[in-house]
Amino acid sequence: MAVTTKNLPQLYRFCFLMTGDAAKAQTAFQDTVRDAATRTDADEPPPDRLWFFREARERCIAVTEEGIQAEPGLLEEAEISPDAAAQIATLTPEQLAVWISAAPEPQRSAMALFYLDEFTLPELLSLLDMKAGELSDLVCSGRRQFQSWLDSTTAYYGGEAHHAG
């Protein structure tokens, strides 16, 4: 796939998921795109679209380093509920971004890239520099933790979802 501005909305969404903050996401996004434009002007354009996401990931990690860092393994887990889709439908994208951005690295990057639904498995593994087993573990535990969080924040009664709190 060619690197065009058509890929940029997904890049911004990735930054938003990684930072959980529109201003920080915008900064990381704009810096990445500016860097790409500078390289293109210097006749050294980004080699592929993965370059954008690698760069943006580093910027997002850097921009969020100052905040409170999440620690791995502290969240409770729950089995995926048959009603999970309905529970998720009650959420806003901002809530999802806040949750993902609070996850520890590399789970945060794995979840953000995976749920962009943009990349093939080999691309994901290349971006995250990990093996399939590691990615699978991160995504699976992320699912269960998110389900646990869903269960604690939303309740589902007879096909209608309500916020618990």
Added chain:
Amino acid sequence: MEEKRIMPDKSELLLGCAPITERPGMDRAMRVAINQVRHSKKAATFGHQQAFDKALAKLVRNIPVDEQLAEWFVKENLVPVVRRGWKKIVRNPVMIAIGIALLVIGGVTAYRVYEKLHDFPGADKARRLLSVAASNRSVLLDPLQTDAGALSDLFFMKHHLEHYDVPTEFAQFKTLGSRVFDDDEVRRVAQIWVKEKRMQFFLFPAEPDKEGKINDFSDWRFVELEGWTGAVTQRNGVCFMAVIRGGEKDLRAYLEKKNA
């Protein structure tokens, strides 16, 4: 009691990160794992996982993009499409290989065209006889030890071949044998094998030009075929060709020696 953790197999690992949207070109192992789980007891669990993933992906797609930021997306020149420059194309090994192949083909074609343009009538016959020279052995010829120049009379007396004369440049060479044979294309051919550098001489009827005229030439013209070279001259409607295994310079040595 602590729950015993079971090591997941490869297909389970793959299913953990199964694609949310199944696109063409999916990895075979992943495709197999998905098909298997859909027909197993775990189909419902996997279905829940997929519904969960799709719902989250949908939420991600709904992430709003600021209007100010959206302007970045319409500036197509901000991140231009990476086009492969001609330098990069030229440096591609495949292109280099194709280029070399085309050069070789072009060179051979140009050489062939040049050769045809400068060919004399009968050059094709001469080349055909070069292949005869390459495939023959001296035992096929009738043994005969004399001067090559003396065979003109033999060809005339025995085979009624008029003007089948060996030029003076080669007339003194000692022969090993000779024969006269009919060739489908060249017709009556006299072949002489000499001791000197295992050279062979061929005498054969000249080829008329496009207008049907036979134009003799007293100079030496060369033909080559697969490492064999022939020097041809034409007198009285008969071509004489001295053949040697080697290049033009090997034959020129004999021709220049005589001229000197």
